[in-house]
Amino acid sequence: MAKANSKSLNLIFMLSLLILVSMAESRFLGFGTAAKKATPQCDTVVGVESGDTCFDIAEKFQLTTEFFDSINPNLNCDALFVGQWVCVDGTVN
The missing domain is CATH 1.20.5 (Single alpha-helices involved in coiled-coils or other helix-helix interfaces)
Structure with a gap:
């Protein structure tokens, strides 16, 4: 046993x-x-000006909308306000 x-x-x-x-x-x-989420690293920011849209800002800095969205993951493009900082140059790791 x-x-x-x-x-x-x-x-x-x-x-x-x-x-x-x-x-x-x-x-x-x-x-x-x-899965790990990609972490954006912002290198340059600009302030939103009157009349700006996310598309306008991306176009002004020659960014694709996908890249602009990836470096600004928490940005609500329907509620931009004057003076709000948005990232216009960076990397996504």
């Missing part, structure tokens, strides 16, 4: 170890974790 319990405990231990290593490997390789 003691041998049977010992074998069961060894089996349980080995399965637990296998599961633990498997989980650690998946996290190391990037599986099973939430």
